[in-house]
Amino acid sequence: MKTQREETQSDLSEIRAKASWMRRRALQMVHAKRLGHIGGDLSATDIVAVLYFGVLRYDPKTPDWPDRDRFVMSKGHATGVLYTALAAAGYYPKEWLDTYMEPGSRLNGHPNRNYLPGVEANTGPLGHGFPIALGIAIAGELSGAAYRTFVLTGDGEQQEGSNWEAAMTAGHRQLSKLTLIIDRNRLQQGARTEDTVGLDPLGDKYRAFGWEVTEVDGHDHAALLDALSAVSRGSPRCIIANTIKGKGVSFMEDKAKWHHGVPNDNEFDLAMEELTE
């Protein structure tokens, strides 16, 4: 029997290994296909790895298990991180990743739940995942189900008004089993969020809507594990995960051009050297 401490340590080392593999594999996919959104993949990798390998209850052999915890990837363009996570979690063979965005592939440029097991919603247009997650949480509340619902949005995505419709309803209904995670890398596709349409003070906005707000280092696995595992006191939870776009590759970090930039062969080799397992 492992102690709690040992359990956490083993979780953290597994998460570290999975996150490292996901980053390398996503980069390979984007380099091979010469398409994708690597900057946002890398900023969200640690969040998604902690969810799948430390927090969520699911059974990859039974993707429709009614009591599974739900994860809705609202920033649907970050397929590099979602597809690698689902493969690592065992939803489908890792070889499927080789078909990323190939003609007719199940690995569409944006996720489709009817093509791939483990995908909860067909996202891509921004501001869609949060209302869907809200509906999932309301269904759980009506059924008295134990599952929790997590949704990840980008930070630029918070400019979509539909998020605030969902925030208002969730706050009003005090949905304690709903957790919103915001990938706060402070860059949208062309510029800094605060130079485009500023979001700050983002936490205060969610507090005003009746949410419990926690800010964490979105690359600190232990901190993410704590924040994402915590149980609410009776309101929905918003985790603002402060991240770095392009995290892990020095020349991509915090640069808007890597929102959907594609590395050339030389840049790919340099990046893979930095992303050692």
Place this chain on the structure above:
Amino acid sequence: MTALEKQAGMFDCRKAWASTLEALASDDERIVAVVNDSVGSSNLGGFREAFADRLVNVGIAEQNMVGVGAGLANGGKIPFVSAASCFLSGRALEQIKADVAYSEYNVKLVGQSSGVAYGELGATHHSIEDFAWLRALGTLTVVAPADPWETEMAVRWAAGHTGPVYLRLSRMKVPDLGPDASGQRDFTPGRMRLMRAGSDVTILASGTMVHVALMAADVLAAEAVSARVYSAHTLNPLDETAILEAGAETGAIVTCEEALVSGGLGGAVAELTSANRPVPVERIGFQGFQTTGSVAWLFEENGMTPDGIAEAARRAVSRKA
């Protein structure tokens, strides 16, 4: 006396919608209603009293409303998302496309007071574009029932069917159309109901226009023109076989709908016939944004009357090769 004149026998189909939903909900706890503060306009006061928890009011927030519907379906519920069709279909169109139709979630969208039911409120509140917008979303079944019985059947069918559905309802009073031309009552989405047999021209009507089309057939019968009339309640999937057969057998078609003819039933029938078996098609409905006015006045202005439809039928017949 025409059906339209029998005011005592006219029905607001929202009653059939609401009572059917309540009956279904009492047998199946998965059924929930989702509204944008549209409890009254959706006639869901009784549902709220009976099933308070299962009436999810997201406030005046249509994008959220449709996304919540998709999420409820993910969580195993059968959501009926009900709102004025102008706001449901227009404001939340991308959610209907991505979250419901493309995701193929088991969501039932219910557009209330469709067409020009809010006549005087003007084009912002008219819902005449919804057929064109929503028929383009291939996985979404689009049904516009014509009377209280079709409404009840459509709601029952939608609840039992797994897949996305748009029910286009009206609050405008219509008569109970009774059995079809063969004396039967059968409602199968995707299969038009033959309401009157005829051999000179076919009138395909949708929703509130079906009883008007039947009156037009009376006008034509007085001139010895034999009109075949269908309740074309399902716009997607279209009953292609029956439409092409009717076109071939009668040689002329008139479409009637409380919607834009471009992209609506008229557009669909023109596409189908021109690509397969061309016949003259005359299309009754709206051509563009409408000004303020009563429903009766808007119908009169656009030829959506027994005489207007009869005139369109005469034109179609005169165009036969």
